[in-house]
Amino acid sequence: MIEMNLMSARTSKETLKRDVLDIRLENDTDLREIYEFGMKLGQGSFGVVYEATHIETQTKWAIKEVCRPAAGSSKVVMVDNEIEILKQVNHAHIIHLQAVYRTATMIYLVTELCKGGDLRQLLQRKKFFTEDETRNIICSLADAVVYLHKRVTVHRDLKLENILVKNSLNEDDSSIDIKVTDFGLSVKTGGAGIENIMTEACGTLMYMAPEMMSDRGYSQMCDVWSIGVVMYMLLCGEPPFTSKRKALLLKEIMNTEVRFPQPIWATVSDAAKNLLTCLLKVDPAYRMSANQLLENPWITGDTNVPAVPSNIFEMMCRHREEKERTQPLAVSSLTSSEDTLEPFPIPPAVSPETNSNCSSDAKHRPETNSSSCASSASSKLYHGTKANKSGGSLQDKRMNNSDTPKQPPATQSHAGVKPSIQPSIKQRRPQDKKDFSTGQKPPTDSSFPETMG
Ligand SMILES: Nc1ncnc2c1ncn2[C@@H]1O[C@H](COP(=O)(O)OP(=O)(O)OP(=O)(O)O)[C@@H](O)[C@H]1O
Numbered sequence: 106m107i108e109m110n111l112m113s114a115r116t117s118k119e120t121l122k123r124d125v126l127d128i129r130l131e132n133d134t135d136l137r138e139i140y141e142f143g144m145k146l147g148q149g150s151f152g153v154v155y156e157a158t159h160i161e162t163q164t165k166w167a168i169k170e171v172c173r174p175a176a177g178s179s180k181v182v183m184v185d186n187e188i189e190i191l192k193q194v195n196h197a198h199i200i201h202l203q204a205v206y207r208t209a210t211m212i213y214l215v216t217e218l219c220k221g222g223d224l225r226q227l228l229q230r231k232k233f234f235t236e237d238e239t240r241n242i243i244c245s246l247a248d249a250v251v252y253l254h255k256r257v258t259v260h261r262d263l264k265l266e267n268i269l270v271k272n273s274l275n276e277d278d279s280s281i282d283i284k285v286t287d288f289g290l291s292v293k294t295g296g297a298g299i300e301n302i303m304t305e306a307c308g309t310l311m312y313m314a315p316e317m318m319s320d321r322g323y324s325q326m327c328d329v330w331s332i333g334v335v336m337y338m339l340l341c342g343e344p345p346f347t348s349k350r351k352a353l354l355l356k357e358i359m360n361t362e363v364r365f366p367q368p369i370w371a372t373v374s375d376a377a378k379n380l381l382t383c384l385l386k387v388d389p390a391y392r393m394s395a396n397q398l399l400e401n402p403w404i405t406g407d408t409n410v411p412a413v414p415s416n417i418f419e420m421m422c423r424h425r426e427e428k429e430r431t432q433p434l435a436v437s438s439l440t441s442s443e444d445t446l447e448p449f450p451i452p453p454a455v456s457p458e459t460n461s462n463c464s465s466d467a468k469h470r471p472e473t474n475s476s477s478c479a480s481s482a483s484s485k486l487y488h489g490t491k492a493n494k495s496g497g498s499l500q501d502k503r504m505n506n507s508d509t510p511k512q513p514p515a516t517q518s519h520a521g522v523k524p525s526i527q528p529s530i531k532q533r534r535p536q537d538k539k540d541f542s543t544g545q546k547p548p549t550d551s552s553f554p555e556t557m558g
Contacts, residue, residue, distance in 0.1 A: 221270025263331035333384025
């Protein structure tokens with residue numbers, strides 16, 4: 106008879122929302138008395154995943170079979186990590202862990218079955234996704250990531266292969282129900298502030314945020330970068346950074362502002378491209394947060410918010426920069442108390458792609474001086490490591506990269522997105538104080554120049 110020992114699936118009530126069976130079995134054949142194993146669904150570096158039917162209830166599941174690693178190995182840490190994190194989460198777009206079974210030699214993770222495979226396979230079949238399909242996926246993904254970040258959990262390996270599709274799709278079905286999976290590299294950070302900074306470079310190179318490769322360390326903003334890469338790939342079928350050699354790819358990711366060279370981008374709305382620019386900001390201090398992504402007009406469908414980056418906020422920033430260039434520091438706008446402060450710190454060099462439009466949560470933003478366009482001083486928070494893992498790319502469907510991007514048509518694109526209506530500056534609602542290109546609120550009121558004069 107099956108010997109079952111309920112292990113410590115329950116820890117503290119604060120961290121654990123649900124009970125997950127964690128059961129020790131005598132041997133592997135005992136599991137076959139509980140589940141009937143079916144077809145192989147896939148294989149990862151950790152083990153094989155099978156479809157399986159729970160014999161008693163006749164419900165279908167996916168079972169990941171992992172050879173029990175030697176105690177203390179990095180693999181055991183990753184498997185335990187994945188199990189612990191999955192036990193703590195309960196979200197519509199995060200894979201549901203039903204049970205864990207352990208024998209002396211194996212660990213079995215029973216998760217909900219996703220019949221549609223993963224997004225990489227789906228993208229290979231479809232070549233690209235429409236804007237509506239992409240919006241649906243990115244909205245769900247952002248929702249899952251916001252949920253994780255609120256629980257101080259960083260996924261660190263978001264990529265097409267780790268986003269499963271719940272059901273097999275009809276060709277014309279735009280509602281793709283996704284489930285984020287593979288939490289082996291995920292980590293729970295210590296809370297707000299400096300404890301949130303991680304230094305271990307991990308993940309898949311093509312999706313890896315530039316700060317993960319630098320020697321400065323990184324925060325949960327690395328997940329937002331990966332969402333940007335996923336979104337880019339869904340819309341055009343190719344990665345945003347395409348260098349074939351690892352060293353060149355690293356350089357490209359760390360130094361290049363995202364571009365939209367393929368002809369297909371001419372059919373994609375400015376709002377989507379502008380959003381991608383905000384997600385793929387090299388400097389995490391200026392990158393949009395997952396929360397801000399959820400509020401972005403491209404996601405919410407708020408077509409009253411202009412999509413093009415030439416907005417009043419940017420104009421004000423440019424004006425401010427111009428003013429700072431042409432005027433000495435002791436300008437009349439400084440108050441008497443400011444006059445007594447130390448001179449302005451010389452900001453570190455700003456990468457050309459950096460602007461203020463996509464700035465993330467205040468805790469990621471450097472201490473600012475009076476200009477909202479001041480460059481980031483975030484590097485003082487960071488200290489870190491080198492990248493150690495690389496990934497592949499969708500190589501099968503290349504389009505002509507040499508074409509220059511065309512302007513999107515003035516009428517509705519094939520992607521189904523209506524062009525944004527751009528009210529005049531006067532028509533814009535000042536109470537929102539949003540960055541009009543992204544729909545985000547500006548960093549702080551004080552960082553806005555009150556007048557343009
Ligand atoms: N719940 C599921 N439903 C359907 N298919 C699944 C499920 N989980 C995994 N798969 C399939 O099995 C493959 C491998 O799974 P998974 O990525 O979890 O394994 P892994 O060993 O952790 O992989 P990696 O090498 O990326 O760490 C997936 O790409 C997917 O095709």
